[in-house]
Amino acid sequence: xxxxxxxxxxxxxxxxxxxxxxxxxxxxxxxxxxxxxxxxxxxxxxxxxxxxxxxxxxxxxxxxxxxxxxxxxxxxxxxxxxxxxxxxxxxxxxxxxxxxxxxxxxxxxxxxxxxxxxxxxxxxxxxxxxxxxxxxxxxxxxxxxxxxxxxxxxxxxxxxxxxxxxxxxxxxxxxxxxxxxxxxxxxxxxxxxxxxxxxxxxxxxxxxxxxxxxxxxxxxxxxxxxxxxxxxxxxxxxxxxxxxxxxxxxxxxxxxxxxxxxxxxxxxxxxxxxxxxxxxxxxxxxxxxxxxxxxxxxxxxxxxxxxxxxxxxxxxxx
Amino acid sequence: xxxxxxxxxxxxxxxxxxxxxxxxxxxxxxxxxxxxxxxxxxxxxxxxxxxxxxxxxxxxxxxxxxxxxxxxxxxxxxxxxxxxxxxxxxxxxxxxxxxxxxxxxxxxxxxxxxxxxxxxxxxxxxxxxxxxxxxxxxxxxxxxxxxxxxxxxxxxxxxxxxxxxxxxxxxxxxxxxxxxxxxxxxxxxxxxxxxxxxxxxxxxxxxxxxxxxxxxxxxxxxxxxxxxxxxxxxxxxxxxxxxxxxxxxxxxxxxxxxxxxxxxxxxxxxxxxxxxxxxxxxxxxxx
Amino acid sequence: xxxxxxxxxxxxxxxxxxxxxxxxxxxxxxxxxxxxxxxxxxxxxxxxxxxxxxxxxxxxxxxxxxxxxxxxxxxxxxxxxxxxxxxxxxxxxxxxxxxxxxxxxxxxxxxxxxxxxxxxxxxxxxxxxxxxxxxxxxxxxxxxxxxxxxxxxxxxxxxxxxxxxxxxxxxxxxxxxxxxxxxxxxxxxxxxxxxxxxxxxxxxxxxxxxxxxxxxxxxxxxxxxxxxxxxxxxxxxxxxxxxxxxxxxxxxxxxxxxxxxxxxxxxxxxxxxxxxxxxxxxxxxxxxxxxxxx
Numbered sequence: 001x002x003x004x005x006x007x008x009x010x011x012x013x014x015x016x017x018x019x020x021x022x023x024x025x026x027x028x029x030x031x032x033x034x035x036x037x038x039x040x041x042x043x044x045x046x047x048x049x050x051x052x053x054x055x056x057x058x059x060x061x062x063x064x065x066x067x068x069x070x071x072x073x074x075x076x077x078x079x080x081x082x083x084x085x086x087x088x089x090x091x092x093x094x095x096x097x098x099x100x101x102x103x104x105x106x107x108x109x110x111x112x113x114x115x116x117x118x119x120x121x122x123x124x125x126x127x128x129x130x131x132x133x134x135x136x137x138x139x140x141x142x143x144x145x146x147x148x149x150x151x152x153x154x155x156x157x158x159x160x161x162x163x164x165x166x167x168x169x170x171x172x173x174x175x176x177x178x179x180x181x182x183x184x185x186x187x188x189x190x191x192x193x194x195x196x197x198x199x200x201x202x203x204x205x206x207x208x209x210x211x212x213x214x215x216x217x218x219x220x221x222x223x224x225x226x227x228x229x230x231x232x233x234x235x236x237x238x239x240x241x242x243x244x245x246x247x248x249x250x251x252x253x254x255x256x257x258x259x260x261x262x263x264x265x266x267x268x269x270x271x272x273x274x275x276x277x278x279x280x281x282x283x284x285x286x287x288x289x290x291x292x293x294x295x296x297x298x299x300x301x302x303x304x305x306x307x308x309x310x311x312x313x314x315x316x317x318x
Numbered sequence: 319x320x321x322x323x324x325x326x327x328x329x330x331x332x333x334x335x336x337x338x339x340x341x342x343x344x345x346x347x348x349x350x351x352x353x354x355x356x357x358x359x360x361x362x363x364x365x366x367x368x369x370x371x372x373x374x375x376x377x378x379x380x381x382x383x384x385x386x387x388x389x390x391x392x393x394x395x396x397x398x399x400x401x402x403x404x405x406x407x408x409x410x411x412x413x414x415x416x417x418x419x420x421x422x423x424x425x426x427x428x429x430x431x432x433x434x435x436x437x438x439x440x441x442x443x444x445x446x447x448x449x450x451x452x453x454x455x456x457x458x459x460x461x462x463x464x465x466x467x468x469x470x471x472x473x474x475x476x477x478x479x480x481x482x483x484x485x486x487x488x489x490x491x492x493x494x495x496x497x498x499x500x501x502x503x504x505x506x507x508x509x510x511x512x513x514x515x516x517x518x519x520x521x522x523x524x525x526x527x528x529x530x531x532x533x534x535x536x537x538x539x540x541x542x543x544x545x546x547x548x549x550x551x552x553x554x555x556x557x558x559x560x561x562x563x564x565x566x567x568x569x570x571x572x573x574x575x576x577x578x579x580x581x582x583x584x585x586x587x588x589x590x591x592x593x594x595x596x597x598x599x600x601x602x603x604x605x
Numbered sequence: 606x607x608x609x610x611x612x613x614x615x616x617x618x619x620x621x622x623x624x625x626x627x628x629x630x631x632x633x634x635x636x637x638x639x640x641x642x643x644x645x646x647x648x649x650x651x652x653x654x655x656x657x658x659x660x661x662x663x664x665x666x667x668x669x670x671x672x673x674x675x676x677x678x679x680x681x682x683x684x685x686x687x688x689x690x691x692x693x694x695x696x697x698x699x700x701x702x703x704x705x706x707x708x709x710x711x712x713x714x715x716x717x718x719x720x721x722x723x724x725x726x727x728x729x730x731x732x733x734x735x736x737x738x739x740x741x742x743x744x745x746x747x748x749x750x751x752x753x754x755x756x757x758x759x760x761x762x763x764x765x766x767x768x769x770x771x772x773x774x775x776x777x778x779x780x781x782x783x784x785x786x787x788x789x790x791x792x793x794x795x796x797x798x799x800x801x802x803x804x805x806x807x808x809x810x811x812x813x814x815x816x817x818x819x820x821x822x823x824x825x826x827x828x829x830x831x832x833x834x835x836x837x838x839x840x841x842x843x844x845x846x847x848x849x850x851x852x853x854x855x856x857x858x859x860x861x862x863x864x865x866x867x868x869x870x871x872x873x874x875x876x877x878x879x880x881x882x883x884x885x886x887x888x889x890x891x892x893x894x895x896x897x898x899x
Contacts, residue, residue, distance in 0.1 A: 017601075055429055055600040074333055077435035084433075086602065088426035090347070091355065104343035105434040107336040149430075360811065367822050371829045378830075397825050405821045409814050416806065424804055518809040519706065525817065 005067035007031055008052065008157065008188065013061035015047055021212040022047035026061070028207065028214060030190065034183035036199035037192040038305060039209030045192035046085060048209070049159050052190070053082045065157055078106070081155035083146050085162050089134045095145045096121065096130040099152050106153055120152035121145075125174065139166035147175070151182070158182060160191040164198055176202055208305055220304065230307040231255050232273045233297035236280070237265040239290045247283045251276075267297060340436050344444030345451070352414055352452035361410045365460040368397050368406070372464045376471035387472060387479055391488075394468050395553035398461065398492055403547055407457050407499045408525065414453050415507035416517045418445045419595075426602045438595045446508055446588060453500040461496050465489050484552070491552035498550065498580055502543035505584040505591070512594040536569045546580040549573070626729060630737025631744075638707045638741070647706065648745070651699045655753035658692055662757060666764040684761050686776055686852040693754055693780065693848070697787050700746045701816065707745070708795030709808030711738055717803040721894045731891040735796070742792040751784035779851040787844060790876055793883035800890040816840055836867055837875045846872035 008030040015022035023044040037045040050056045051063055054070025063069065068076045089098055099120055103113035121130045124144040134142060143166045151158060163179075164172050180202050183189045193199045199206070200220065208216040237260075238244055245257040245266045253276065256269040270276040273296075284291055298304075352358060422428035431441050469476035469485060479485045506524065510517040531542035539545045549570055571579065621629075639645050662684060664670050671677060682688065715721045724734055758777055762770025795812050802808040819838050826835030836842050850869050 050600065053433060055432060057599060073437055074336060074435045077433060080433075082433050084429055086426045086429060090427045090430065091351070091425060101343070101347055102430060102434065104346075105340060105431070105436060107333075107339045107343075107435070109339075357807070360814075364814070364818065368825045368829070371826055375829045393828055396828060401821050401825050405818045409810065409818050412810055413807065416810075420806060421804075424806075516806050516809065518806055518813065519702075521810070522702070522705075522813060525813075 005064070008065045008190070009063065010048075010051075011062050011064075013051060013058045013063055015051055015056060016059045022056075023051070023209075023212045023214075026214050028217060030188065030207070031205070032183075032186055032188050033204035034179055034189045034191070034202050036203040036206045037190065037209060038194070038199060038206055039192075040194055042211075043209040044212040045209055046161055047212075048207075049082065049084075049161050049190070049192060053080060053159055055082075055084075078153070079156040080159065081150035081153065081157070082159040083150035083161065083163055085165075087139070087142055087146075087166075089142070092133065092135075094131050094133055095126055095137065095141075095148075098134055098145060099149045102149050103152055108153070116152050116154075120148040123151065123178065124148040125171075140168055140171055143167055144171065144175075155187070157188040158190070160189065162193060163191055164193060172198070206304075216304065230298075230303075231269040231271050232276075233303075234268045234270065234273070234276065234294065235260075235265055235297045236268060236294050237292040238284075239264075239292075240287070241266040243287055244283060244289055247287065248276075248279070251279055264292070336435075337437070337440050340434075340440050341444045341447070344431075344441065345448045348418065348445055348448030349452050352417075352449065353455065357417075358414075358456075361413050361456060364406050364410055365456045366463075368401055369460045369464045369467065372397075372467040376467045387469070387475065390468050391553060392555070394465065394488075395551065395555055397464065398495075399548065399551050399555060402457065402461060403495065403499055403544060403551070404528065407453070407496065408503055408528070410457060411449075411453055411500060411503035412507050412518070412521050415446075415449045415504045416511040416521075418449055418508055418511070420511040420515075420517065423602060429600045432600060438598075439592050442508075442588065442591050442595050446504060446591075449504050449508065450497070450500050453504060454497050457496050457500065458493055461492050462489070465492065488552040491550060495547050495550050498577065499543065499547055501584050502547070502580050505587040506543065509587045509591045509594065512591055512598065539569075540579065541583070543580065543583070546571075546576040546583075549576045623728070627733040627737035627740065630724075630729075630734065631740045634711055634738060634741035635744075637711070638745075644706060647703065648749070651696070651703060651749040652753070654692065654695050654699070655749075655757070658753070658757050659760065662761050662764065684765075686773075686779075686854060689754060689758065689776060689780060690848060690852045690854060692757070693750060693783060694845075696750045696753070697784070700749050700787070701791055703745060703749065704742055704791045704795050705809050705812045708742055708792065709799040709802075709812065710805040711741065712796050712799040713803050713805050713808050716800060716890075717805075721891070725891070725895045731888065731895055734891065735887060738796060739792050742795070743788055746788045746792070747784070750788065751781050754780045754784070776852070779853075783848045783851045786847065786876060789880055790840070790844065793880050793887070797883035797886040800887055833867055834871075837871060840875070840879065842867075843872040843875040847876060 008028075010026045010028040013026040013028075014024045021044075026048065037048060039045050047056065051058055052065060054073075054076070065076065066079055068079065070076050090101070093101065096117060099117040100113055103116055104110065108116065118127070118130075121127055124147050126141060126144055126148065129137065129141060134145060137145065143163070147160070147163060150160070160179075164175060167175055176198065179189050179191065183202070183204065191199065203220065205217065205219050207214055236244060241259055241264065245259060245268075248254050248266075248268055249257045251270075253272040254268055254270050256267075258267045258269075260266065268276065277294075280294065283289065298307075419428065422431070432438075465488075469480055472479070476485075480489070507517065507521065510520050510524075514520055528542055528544045531539050531545060550573060639648075661682070664674070664676070665682075665684065715724065721734075725731065729737075755777060758773075758780065759770070762773070794815060795808075798811045798815070799805075799808045802811055820841060823835035823838040823842075826838070827833055846867060846869060850872075
């Protein structure tokens with residue numbers, strides 16, 4: 001059976017809207033887990049998601065999701081749920097009706113649909129508002145009910161376009177936890193965002209996009225180590241930062257050692273992180289230095305994105 | 319395996335149960351939308367305007383009681399052929415059927431259908447059947463009520479005309495033609511709404527085509543919905559002046575051929591709609 | 606924040622005159638309409654009757670051209686009040702399609718996208734907003750109706766000589782008044798429908814329904830209630846009555862049944878009532894969205 005294939009595969013996919021480029025020559029294989037599509041507005045994230053779910057067709061190339069294509073809708077959409085960015089609903093429906101009707105369209109019986117709808121509504125925390133018209137919902141509630149609709153049929157692949165937009169901090173935290181849980185259950189969760197620090201926490205892998213091209217993909221640490229031209233930054237907090245800085249600075253791969261203002265830490269920039277960690281262990285033992293923390297300072301999506309694309313990553317957004 | 323055997327196997331393997339339940343779901347959603355939404359008010363006004371006038375006529379115009387049945391029969395036929403068939407059902411179907419897809423694009427909700435595990439052909443069929451049901455209910459009820467008001471106030475003479483005269487046959491024919499009109503116009507408008515962002519201007523062209531098809535060559539007349547419908551109308555009107563456009567039939571065809579011809583035309587248009595919907599992408603630009 | 610640190614200053618530079626501010630809407634209205642190549646092409650098509658009329662008048666007055674083409678015009682078609690009325694009838698219906706195409710979108714989009722509040726919260730009053738929108742239609746329709754008609758009138762008067770122009774100067778007035786009435790009617794109606802029906806397509810359909818379905822309904826009314834007053838709802842009919850009066854055309858020139866039994870005052874009343882009702886609808890809808898300014 002085709003669904004034995006576990007990946008989502010883009011094979012040389014391009015999409016042009018007339019003369020406007022959507023995405024170009026995308027070759028991508030997405031394994032199970034939480035994958036984030038990261039890029040600024042207009043970088044092609046939504047196009048990639050629409051291509052994946054058959055809402056638009058590629059100009060060239062092919063896409064398969066678990067070995068299926070949207071041309072086999074009965075099988076394909078049994079496995080796929082897509083929460084789009086369109087903040088719109090069929091007119092006049094309540095939250096419950098919205099989820100319930102979409103389950104009926106899937107050919108699920110009324111009794112079963114009723115049960116699944118309430119289960120999804122509970123999962124997004126909207127039980128109390130479920131019987132009210134969607135038109136009266138806040139932006140966050142609308143986002144949550146759309147999320148509920150996309151997971152109600154228990155998909156294997158969940159595609160989410162900017163799913164955290166409009167959510168308050170509490171709802172954000174809950175939703176992120178939900179994505180993490182779904183990813184751990186073995187589901188493909190593909191989400192797009194331009195708020196990097198949020199997706200950074202939960203992503204197993206990232207796809208970085210810019211101007212319609214995939215500029216990097218893979219696990220975030222792997223992608224970071226590929227960026228050779230930008231030395232890695234590592235913050236070391238210890239009781240003798242001055243001594244540590246002087247010892248480290250004599251190493252060839254260390255290009256900068258900068259003391260923290262509070263006098264309790266040193267920020268190292270190195271071209272070889274593995275070598276650095278080995279040397280650090282040695283120095284700590286030899287000089288009897290007490291370490292508090294050792295943490296990469298730019299081993300995150302935000303920094304990687306800045307290095308690769310040059311976008312403004314300040315404030316956590318691209 | 320022969321191609322026939324392959325076709326038989328794929329026919330047998332097709333998920334009929336799923337398609338059937340999906341059709342049912344679309345039907346329920348769309349009929350509810352078409353019949354109960356506020357935007358349908360104008361269609362009710364178009365449909366029930368003449369009914370209201372005929373009811374008024376039944377209440378006020380007692381002078382013609384007992385002597386006016388032939389006059390009122392002609393009046394009913396004129397109203398049906400000129401108002402309902404040419405304009406009322408035409409505009410009603412224009413509103414209902416263009417909204418089925420174009421309305422979903424305007425309200426940015428079509429993607430919910432496209433993201434369901436549903437063949438787009440099933441979606442087209444489901445929406446079309448729902449549109450036909452809604453328009454038939456609205457216009458069928460209005461024609462039925464108009465007929466009842468037209469003959470009801472004649473009392474025993476009216477009942478005699480309906481049950482023992484040609485009345486009941488005429489009513490059945492009016493209702494049958496109403497259903498066929500909804501099918502014919504509906505298929506055209508649904509296809510137009512899939513091709514054009516603004517299907518009204520092609521709709522206007524169609525109105526002109528349907529009005530003036532009587533002066534076109536006979537083979538072109540067969541590409542008109544009203545060509546078939548006017549042949550099925552139970553009462554023939556005198557071709558006086560401009561009325562000739564609505565009544566003259568250059569090459570009459572038997573009733574079964576008229577019904578079959580119209581259904582074939584509608585099926586052909588629906589097949590075109592099937593191709594269009596398969597190619598459709600979601601792009602909610604300003605409408 | 607300390608006062609000295611406050612660097613923000615409201616704009617105090619030069620402003621365009623208030624009276625001409627509505628032209629911003631007109632300019633954008635024109636550019637939006639002519640973004641569509643199809644609309645532009647149709648606008649050009651609307652000039653075709655004018656060119657035909659021009660050729661006809663020239664041919665009538667040029668015996669050399671007649672001889673060259675091998676035609677004898679004689680007195681088959683005289684350029685008179687009926688000729689101009691027919692010319693305007695053709696141009697008016699073409700203008701109607703132009704309006705139905707362009708007008709509903711001009712205003713319904715502002716309502717559908719809630720941008721009307723933005724316009725009215727700026728120094729733009731309801732009247733200025735309306736004038737800005739209507740001026741687009743009025744200019745377009747003028748270019749396809751009374752302006753070409755008056756040009757033809759002038760050319761014919763020049764070629765005919767013999768004081769024809771002075772003797773028939775009233776016809777120029779009729780052309781202008783008749784066209785203005787038509788322009789006001791369809792522009793206001795299209796705008797009012799666009800305001801109430803926010804979906805452009807539905808607004809276009811409703812405009813067509815007003816001009817095609819309502820006359821049919823009025824005929825049903827006449828037939829069922831055995832009256833003639835149903836025609837008050839038949840806009841194409843009442844406008845013809847008014848035009849016929851303006852162009853001093855004898856009743857015999859019209860073949861429509863019972864055309865003469867409908868009084869002129871009722872036709873005028875119907876046209877003016879439709880205009881007034883449209884203005885009322887527009888005002889009601891716009892007033893509800895106007896941001897009050899101190």
